[in-house]
Amino acid sequence: MENFSRSWAALRTAVAELSDADFALPSGCAGWLVRDLVCHLVIDAQDVLITLATPADAEPTRDAVTYWEVTGTPPTGDDPLDALTVRLAAAYEEPWLLKFHLDDVGSAAGRAAGLADPAARVSTRDEVYTVDEYLSTYVLEWTLHHLDLIAPLPDAADPPAEGLARSRELLEAIAGAAFPSSFSDKDALLTGTGRRAPTDAETAALGPLAGRLPLILG
Structure with missing residues (x-):
């Protein structure tokens, strides 16, 4: 629950600080601008409330872990x-409207999770979860989308360290294999989900796992 709250608060702060x-x-989501990603976060917050x-x-x-449907095919936008x-996202026209809506519904989602x-x-x-397990899925969701949000912003702050570590644990459980200890949590998430291609050295360190990447989560 704490990881959910920290990850969500950090992501909403990152959005609030956008120019x-x-x-x-x-954004780091192929085919989406930052505004599209922020609109997606509004929908995510609504899903949490619902x-x-x-x-x-x-x-x-x-x-x-089993919440996620895993494929090897990146989204096409279709x-x-x-x-x-x-x-x-385009219908909002003004960025401040998106910020306002995310702050409004996002704050409500955070309060509901805390209660x-x-x-x-x-x-x-059509599936049943405990609240704890359901909210844990969003630690991974928020952390990945935080990385997507700051992909074009090199000076922006990374997601919270605890969220990165928990997200790595979840991704390794989904993959059924651990990433090498030489990978930072951030690099494991970026390469593991196809947001960044591994270097030659990383591919060698990954061993057999390299052939199963990327893991596209849906």
């Missing part, structure tokens, strides 16, 4: 929801 010009830069308000009585069917996100019982069960995507 208007930053919104037109390409899920926390959707209690379930059944036994959990998934956890923070997915209807991806395309809708771009159109929605939720970690052991309670909630439902989303």
Whole structure:
């Protein structure tokens, strides 16, 4: 729960510190500008609110690792929801409107998460999770998108160290293999999810795992 709160607060702060010009830069998500990514974060925050308000009585069917659908094919932008996100982002017109909306719904999502019982069960995507496991998925989501947000901004602060470490743990569990200790948490996440191609030395260090990368999470 603490990792969720820290990761989300840091990401919202990073958005609040963007200049208007930053919104037109390409983000680390292929095909998306920074403004498109921020619009996606608004949708993510809405999903958190909806899920926390959707209690379930059944036994959990998934956890923070099995939540993810993994493919080796990067998104093309043809997915209807991806395309809708771009159109929605453009409709805001002024960057401050996106900032305002994210701060509004994002703050509410953060408060709802802080008030939720970690052991309670909630439902989303026709699956059941404990609140703790569900929110853990967003530690990885927030951390990756924080890296996407600052990709064109070399002077911006990285995500919290605790979130990077937890996200690496989750990605290694998803992969079923550990990244070499020579990889920083940030480099493991960037190369593991295809946000950066590994160097020749990194590929050699990865060994058999290199042939299974990137892990595209959906």
